[in-house]
Amino acid sequence: MAGNLEDYFRKTFEDKLLIKIPEQEDDHLSPATRLLEKRREMSEVEVALNCQKEENDSKRLRAIKKATDEKEMTKVKVKEIERLNVDILQIVNERNRLQSKMEKHVIFSKFLEKTVESAEEFQEIREIITRYDTLCATHDYLMKKEAKSQDGTEQEKAKLKKFIEVESQIHF
DSSP states (O other), X not given: OHHHHHHHHHHXXXXXXXXXXXXXXXXXXXXXXXXXXXXXXXXXXXXXXXXXXXXXXXXXXXXXXXXXXXXXXXXXXXXXXXXXXXXXXXXXXXHHHHHHHHHHHHHHHHHHHHHHHHOSSOSSHHHHHHHHHHHHHHHHHHHHHHHHHHHHHHHHHHHHHHHHHHHHHHHO
């Protein structure tokens, strides 16, 4: 049983600490030499444990840094989610506003469809809209032309009035 435990610990130390434990062939060594050998082995084990401690410390620091980074990333993602939720709310409100506006204007679409059905002049709604645009442009053109003509008439009236005044002063 003692041999099994010794083999177990030897195997464990060799695997875990990567230290080769010498076989028990040191029966011929003096107790002082054995003590020095044990101290050397203890020193090697201590060095290995220190290395393992340093490695564990570095792993712990990396884990802490990773956790901190993940917390920061989570905060950033939460803020992004909040911003996107606000954007979604704005988009939904805009969609609802446009939907309401469309529902109010659907009556015009039905009117245009009935006009196409009843009028022989138009085959499609697009033709009615084009005709409307043409009439609006013509109306604007005529209004500008009338305003220009009115200005011209006013100027001519002013000239005529001035001419009549000059002529009436000459005759007196």
